[in-house]
Amino acid sequence: AARAYSLKSSAESPTYSSVDDAADFLRENMVSRVGVITVNYETYDSDYQTVVNSIFNRAMEQDFAKGSADGDYLKLSYGRCDVSIGYSKYSDGRYVYRIEFTVQYYTTAAQEEAVSQEIDRLIAEYDLMNKSDYAKVKTIHDIVCDRVKYDYDNLNNLDYKLQFPAYAALFDGKAVCQGYALLFHRMAKEVGLDTRIILGENHGWNIVKVDG
Numbered sequence: 001a002a003r004a005y006s007l008k009s010s011a012e013s014p015t016y017s018s019v020d021d022a023a024d025f026l027r028e029n030m031v032s033r034v035g036v037i038t039v040n041y042e043t044y045d046s047d048y049q050t051v052v053n054s055i056f057n058r059a060m061e062q063d064f065a066k067g068s069a070d071g072d073y074l075k076l077s078y079g080r081c082d083v084s085i086g087y088s089k090y091s092d093g094r095y096v097y098r099i100e101f102t103v104q105y106y107t108t109a110a111q112e113e114a115v116s117q118e119i120d121r122l123i124a125e126y127d128l129m130n131k132s133d134y135a136k137v138k139t140i141h142d143i144v145c146d147r148v149k150y151d152y153d154n155l156n157n158l159d160y161k162l163q164f165p166a167y168a169a170l171f172d173g174k175a176v177c178q179g180y181a182l183l184f185h186r187m188a189k190e191v192g193l194d195t196r197i198i199l200g201e202n203h204g205w206n207i208v209k210v211d212g
Contacts, residue, residue, distance in 0.1 A: 009034070009035075009036075010034065010035070010036035010037070010038060011025075011029045011034045011036070011037050011038065012038040012040070013025045013038065013039050013040050014040065015040040015041070015042050015096060016039070016040065016041050016042065017041070017042045017043065019054050019055055019058050020058065022039050022041050022055045022058075023055050023056075023058035023059040023061075024059075025037075025039060026039055026055060026056065026059040026101065027059040027060075027069060027074065028069075030059070030074060030077075030078070030103060030105075031068050031069045031074065031112075032109055033105050033107070033108055033109040033112070034103075035102065035103060035104075035105075036100060036101070036102050036103075037100070037101045037103065038098060038099065038100045038101075039055060039097075039098075039099045039100075039101070040096065040097070040098055040099075041055065041096070041097045041099060042094060042095070042096045042097075043094070043095055043097070044093050044094060044095070045095065046095060048085050048087065048095075048097060051097055051099075052083055052085065052097075052099055055099070056081075056083075056101075059074075060074060060075040062196065066189050066190055067116055067186070067190070068112045068115070068116070070185070070186070070189055072185055072196055072197040073166075073182060073185060073186060073189075073197075076164075076178060076181075076182055076197060076204070077105060077106055077107065077112075077165060077182075078103050078104060078105045078106065079104050079105070079106055079161055079164070080103070080104040081101055081102070081103045081104075082101075082102040083099065083100065083101055083102075084099075084100045084102075085097060085098070085099050085100075086098045106161045106162065106164045106165040106167075107162075107165045107167045111165075111167045112167070114167065114170075114171065115165075115166050115167050115170060115186065118170050118171075119170075119186055119187055119190055120190075122143060122187065123187070123190060123191060126139050126143070128140070128187075128191045129191055129192075131191075132211075133193060133209075133210045133211050134210050134211065136188070136191050136192075136193060137188070137193065137208055137210055140184055140187045140188055140191075141184070143187070144169070144180060144183055144184055144187075147169070147170070147173060148169045148173060148174060148175055148179070148180060148183070149173060149174045150174065150175075150176065150177075151163045151168070151172075151174040151175050151176050151179075153174075154176075155176060163175055163176045163178075163179065164176060164178045164179055164182075165178075165179055165182060166179055166182040166183040166186055167179075169182070169183040170183060177203050177204045177205065178204050180205075181197050181204040181205055181206050182197070184206045185197050185206055188206070188208055193208050193209065193210075194208065194209040195207065195208040195209070196208075
């Protein structure tokens with residue numbers, strides 16, 4: 001289907017007072033492709049926009065984990081996130097915010113699990129864990145180039161969301177630059193390479209550290 005948005009039911013957190021804990025909850029539910037995520041957060045900060053940005057940006061930070069929880073991978077795995085905020089103010093100056101994130105994803109949880117399994121298979125097939133850094137990069141590059149063609153057919157069709165994720169690159173054999181970059185990034189991270197996704201104007205690509 002053109003749209004792969006999650007239909008999972010909503011998730012609601014306990015009341016957190018730590019940005020890290022609130023971000024962990026948000027990230028875990030985004031990885032699971034929960035569509036509506038409600039984060040309850042207690043603070044003395046009256047600036048709700050700063051509170052929301054702190055939690056969301058922390059959830060998207062790099063190097064929390066590999067796989068679909070990886071920061072660069074996760075923040076390029078959704079097409080839209082709408083936020084609504086309510087709060088209660090207490091006499092001691094505390095605010096308890098109720099922050100609802102409504103997220104539209106490019107893939108489902110099942111599709112991401114398929115990506116993980118296929119990447120594991122490719123890593124084993126090409127014995128990537130036993131190669132040098134340079135050989136890992138070269139092999140992953142070649143795998144992507146051999147398997148994926150640019151999705152010119154859907155380039156201007158923004159309703160077709162599967163042109164963007166690594167899933168399309170792996171299983172449809174076509175994607176735009178974002179899908180290429182996400183696939184390379186996932187594979188590189190899984191074999192221990194230090195890599196990031198770089199975003200420019202209307203383009204995305206990869207940077208990777210090799211032998212220092």
